[in-house]
Amino acid sequence: MERRPTMQKLSVIDTHAHLDMKDFATDYDAVVARAIDAGVSKILTVGTDVKSSAKAIELSQKHPQIFAAVGIHPHDAANIQKTDINRIAEMVKSPKVVALGEMGLDFYRNYSPREAQLQVLKWQLELAAEVSLPVVIHDRQAASDVQKILAEWVKLIHPQCPGVIHCFSGDKQTAGRYLDMGFYLAFGGYISYPNSRAPEVIKTVPQDRLLVETDCPFLPPQAYRGKRNEPTYIILTVVTLGGILGKSAEAVANQTTENAERVFKF
Template sequence: MLFDSHAHLDDNRFDSDRDEVIARAWSEGLTGILNAGTDMATSAQAIKYTEHYPSIYAAVGIHPHDAKDAKDTDYEQLAQWAGLPKVVAIGEIGLDYYYNHSPKEVQQKVCIRQIDVARQTGKPIIIHDRDAHGDILDIIKKEAKGVTGVFHCFSGSLEMAREVIKLGFYVSFAGPVTYKNAAKLQEVAASVPLNRILVETDSPYLTPEPFRGRRNEPARVRLVADTVARLRQMEPAALYQATANNTRELFKII
């Protein structure tokens, strides 16, 4: 019952074997993959995958890296796409102060505009947050009333995770939770309520141990889930089922 709640199958590293990668995911027991857009082009591609592959769903949005290129007409297009049957979220959106490929104030403006699209369309949001914990929390508190979503590839503290959950959001764990130097993240994974946890790969990035350094793919979400299950002293199958149920509940996937 595994569900990869965040992947980027549009990445060119999958161009030579995308069908095989997807087939391998199903053979590993996955029942769904959510492909997240990062700009208008990849969002459009994510929608195409939903039309060609069963059990693949799409999120549409503009990543903070690409915020500088956002146009006013993009928000109307995102809202239109949000009406399609297998488009289940606005994302990934948020703030990234590590790379700062777009100015901070532009990132914030574009994030807020997309939260408004989510509110108008009734969709959850997928939050990217890197080195911007305080500002993204301020935005969520001020601008996202009535909106739910997930902090994908969660990287904050246990205190932050508890605050995020109080605001009605989920936390998602990716490959870094398997890393040896991830004690704080592992504490979060062991401690937060089970009904607020998702698992993901963020493929082709953030490959879990023992494959770190290689291209990631959705089938490897099992390694993430197994680590979270071990940290919580749970049977893996129970963790698979719970996180898949959480993903389907958040994104209203039947």
């Protein structure tokens, strides 16, 4: 009698989560347990200011599967001083910190003045060059400014892997320019939205540069739209990505895991 192989559980890395946010305060342990049980092998929890970066490190120290990125989000750039960047520099010494960020420019919401956003991004890029860590970049309606700054920075430091453009939602040309600079592109649950242009862009990205992320608690996949996102749902994004690329979910899980481990060296 021939036995059919049992369906293997996927092993996936969520490269961008905000586990420190208050959305997870009441059921944090259950959220992490659920993710691990579903096959999420690693989660990168990403700081957005000094306090949340410290919290990200704290969470990373409790679970072997959790790693931390530390940095200042462009939304939080107002009133940031160089001394705050020095505190981020101190945090880099924690062995679970594998990246700097989330940093970048957001000219859509403009929660912080543009000048402050630019200054805080530049400070963090200088730090990343000093400590040789990849960066996690947030670009919302600011691609031309972000690309101008990153192009100069990349030339200066010649990194093997400069980092990740998180939640990529730009067009093919924008993707191409980031890829030329050596960046990886991370895609989340929004690729399953009916009006998303991401599928067409994804097909043009070399598969060794693709990453998956949740950006939870934000941007849940279509099946959970309107609800809180959480790392477990990364599995759905891997399945969607497989559909777009004409590959099995397992192949996508393996490829994106390999890519994430190459970028973050974890």
